Amino acid sequence: MDEFDQRLRDAGQAWRDGQAEQPPLETIIAGLHSTPGPNRPGFRQFVVLSAAAGLVAVLGLTLGPILLPPQTGPGASPEPVALYFVNVDGPDVSILIADRVVADVPCGASTTLAAGGDLPPLPWSVVVRASDGEVIGSPEIVGPLPRSLLIRGRHVLTGGWPIKIGGAPSPLDQPCGSGAPASPVSTPAASPSPRPTDGETVSAETVDGRFRLVLELPKTVWTTEESISGEARLEYAGPAATRLHGSGSGLISFGAREGLGTRWLTPGWDTTCAAYEISRDRPQVSPLTKSGAWGADDPNADFYREFFADPLYRLPAGEWYITAYASFSEGDCGVPAHELEMTIRIRVVAPVTEADGAIRLWPAPADLGCDAIPAPYRSFTIRIDPTAVDQVWAITDGGVRLWTSWAPGFRGGSAGDPVIRDPAGEVVARDGELVALPDGDWPRLHGYFVCPSPDAIYVLRATPG
16 A cells, blocks of 8 residues: 555544444535646645635535545444535535425434334435425435435535535525525636747647546746736547447546645546537547535635635746646436546746746745656757746757756846756856756756656755755
8 A cells, every 4th residue: 555545544434433323414525636647746745624604615616536435344433324425615405306395404404314223215306306306416326325315505415425625606695594596617728818928839648548637738937927827628429420429518628736735726527418429539628627516624725715706817936737627427417427537737826027027937846756767768968948938948959948957056147048957156067057867866956866757857066865
């Protein structure tokens, strides 16, 4: 078992040890994620918990992965075979199964329906009926249990248990008992202003049988003033057109996560179902959209509110992971048979102005560990352009653009002196500096350790321990 798996299990066990016989519905698992690996050195995991009674969200949407899965194996705490309901801020509702009221769930309350007893066997055709008589949701629960239904405004979101972070109606902060109708929003990123500069189109893809999910961004370095744009395509390699079923909000949605921080926008789906045609020459395409969820007491709540209030898709400075999700079935509506996701890492920097003096260097992580897997190139050339958004980068011998990161103490020159200096003031890099990767050893830049990865180089003052 690797370290991340152990942390998942430890976190899950610690959470369960503090609960009663079954998990309280007030607790929603909002995040436990990691991005270590050969292409992502030095990044850490984090856990976020938020309360259902204070959950705020925006529906964009897709359901992300269950981030704290139930344990299995010796010593695991079994999950009750049940359907959980959480009415966060919707009207008072009645839950019907087989045309019979099985539970009433007022606004702000929760309840649990255990399988067996006088309930019919799965599948369940569930009807969620508001106190004014309107049916606000009719999900089909085909199993396996446990499952969850999250009521936000006059919309019903469905998912696994623990609850996957989902979306919410608009407007936000709808008071309990208002019963005001609210429509899900899927907010495409507005046209960039100013237009993106620097870099080249980057794409990443994943395959599941005959289906391919492709995420494409026009570049990987953006300024804080630019609207980030991109699209995801769900492609099909079958011989003839076919029909897919998925959420009425779309088969594809997006999430964004801060690389070294705690800000994380995780998408989710509503329970409406729609059919979509797909063929070799007619993929399902979606532009980059906003979606996410957060707790009212989340320390990042102000950031989330500002982000969704902005019609542009702008992020603060830092490294971010943009992820496209696709979830669908080839048969009728029900549990998705295919779930694909693909991520691209981007950098967001402040725009270069005439007032800027020194060339900016991107800092290397303090606890960086260098992979022993050989880099897919034999040399790279450092490029320095004081007028570019990303002022210092590298180009491999194969023409692939690399990010650069520098340990504390290195500093950039100026527009009139475009160099990189070490702590003693000695020049260690100029525009066009060529660095070769020796056989059986790490590359060096004027004696300083260089950690090469497939998409970046890290220049350090000492060899990592």
